[in-house]
Amino acid sequence: MPDILKKLAELIGFLPGIGEKTAVKLAFFLLKSHPSYLKKLSETLAELQDTVHECATCGSLTDKQHVECEICRNPLRKTEVLCVVEDYLDLVSIERLGVHHGRYHVLGWVISPISGTSPSDLHLKQLFQRIESEEIDELILALNPNIEGEATALYIDEYNPKKGLKISRLSKGLPNAGFIEYADEITLLSAFRGRK
Amino acid sequence: MPDILKKLAELIGFLPGIGEKTAVKLAFFLLKSHPSYLKKLSETLAELQDTVHECATCGSLTDKQHVECEICRNPLRKTEVLCVVEDYLDLVSIERLGVHHGRYHVLGWVISPISGTSPSDLHLKQLFQRIESEEIDELILALNPNIEGEATALYIDEYNPKKGLKISRLSKGLPNAGFIEYADEITLLSAFRGRK
Numbered sequence: 001m002p003d004i005l006k007k008l009a010e011l012i013g014f015l016p017g018i019g020e021k022t023a024v025k026l027a028f029f030l031l032k033s034h035p036s037y038l039k040k041l042s043e044t045l046a047e048l049q050d051t052v053h054e055c056a057t058c059g060s061l062t063d064k065q066h067v068e069c070e071i072c073r074n075p076l077r078k079t080e081v082l083c084v085v086e087d088y089l090d091l092v093s094i095e096r097l098g099v100h101h102g103r104y105h106v107l108g109w110v111i112s113p114i115s116g117t118s119p120s121d122l123h124l125k126q127l128f129q130r131i132e133s134e135e136i137d138e139l140i141l142a143l144n145p146n147i148e149g150e151a152t153a154l155y156i157d158e159y160n161p162k163k164g165l166k167i168s169r170l171s172k173g174l175p176n177a178g179f180i181e182y183a184d185e186i187t188l189l190s191a192f193r194g195r196k
Numbered sequence: 197m198p199d200i201l202k203k204l205a206e207l208i209g210f211l212p213g214i215g216e217k218t219a220v221k222l223a224f225f226l227l228k229s230h231p232s233y234l235k236k237l238s239e240t241l242a243e244l245q246d247t248v249h250e251c252a253t254c255g256s257l258t259d260k261q262h263v264e265c266e267i268c269r270n271p272l273r274k275t276e277v278l279c280v281v282e283d284y285l286d287l288v289s290i291e292r293l294g295v296h297h298g299r300y301h302v303l304g305w306v307i308s309p310i311s312g313t314s315p316s317d318l319h320l321k322q323l324f325q326r327i328e329s330e331e332i333d334e335l336i337l338a339l340n341p342n343i344e345g346e347a348t349a350l351y352i353d354e355y356n357p358k359k360g361l362k363i364s365r366l367s368k369g370l371p372n373a374g375f376i377e378y379a380d381e382i383t384l385l386s387a388f389r390g391r392k
Contacts, residue, residue: 030211
């Protein structure tokens with residue numbers, strides 16, 4: 001294989017979820033693609049990290065020319081309900097639903113003794129500052145339903161500076177179109193207990 | 197989402213086998229990746245098409261500084277056995293096996309009336325010239341086992357300039373670890389007739 005194609009396949013192979021064979025396939029596709037597409041892709045990648053930065057308020061992402069992200073800048077978004085997520089992709093998933101009209105706070109990480117992430121690594125200080133300074137009535141903890149998510153939720157519940165603040169979590173249960181016989185015990189128990 | 201992230205996700209979404217969600221995930225991963233990785237990827241993409249071109253003999257790929265590819269330049273590769281493939285990725289798959297010690301000829305396309313590919317679009321003229329000028333004893337037609345592959349194989353068999361040339365095709369049968377009950381009729385019939 002020509003050196004550059006090998007190198008490109010290797011670089012593409014570092015991307016999550018892309019195996020060696022797919023990487024070669026994609027490298028070949030890129031080689032055969034329209035030059036203008038390739039140019040755009042190359043330029044976009046070169047500019048990417050210099051064009052985007054974290055929102056000063058919520059830790060989400062925004063264009064370099066703005067200090068705050070689009071959601072924090074939007075006066076129509078409610079300040080009373082704050083949705084706490086682990087990372088930006090979780091925010092994107094929830095935004096797609098169109099059901100949350102409040103704002104967000106992106107933690108960046110979750111507490112995980114195994115991978116060595118302690119509470120001080122998360123954007124918790126900023127979160128607690130917001131709880132104190134903003135008019136927040138409800139905190140929705142939209143964290144993944146696993147041990148790290150639970151630990152982080154417990155920590156926030158314990159240390160949030162406004163006692164009596166309403167804190168909710170996403171419900172656990174059967175995924176849509178899932179099967180009871182394939183559900184693990186914790187999921188099924190949650191679904192059973194959370195029946196409506 | 198910041199404009200550049202949206203744009204990048206859109207560009208990545210054009211790649212084969214990558215859906216909208218995966219594209220966003222990859223764009224986000226790239227944003228968070230090491231700057232030197234991103235720089236390398238961007239530069240490699242920018243150089244790609246100017247660095248690689250088709251081998252003048254077999255239609256495979258080679259670095260710009262060489263007229264012929266590595267295989268055609270290798271004096272240890274046999275000239276008697278020529279393996280004909282549709283595209284470069286098929287060549288890569290066969291090379292990985294290490295069983296073919298001859299050379300290759302890459303057609304670029306296969307005959308397909310539906311997608312409007314006629315014999316003149318394929319590198320057939322060069323193939324027939326090679327059959328006439330090189331010392332070729334056997335032609336292995338390693339084409340996909342579908343209608344287009346069959347049509348192309350029949351065309352080569354019919355119009356090859358050296359009558360009596362040994363032409364072979366890859367065998368059809370059950371894929372390894374496949375199931376008889378799930379095999380389609382043509383595959384099972386091929387496996388049955390080709391029993392050894």
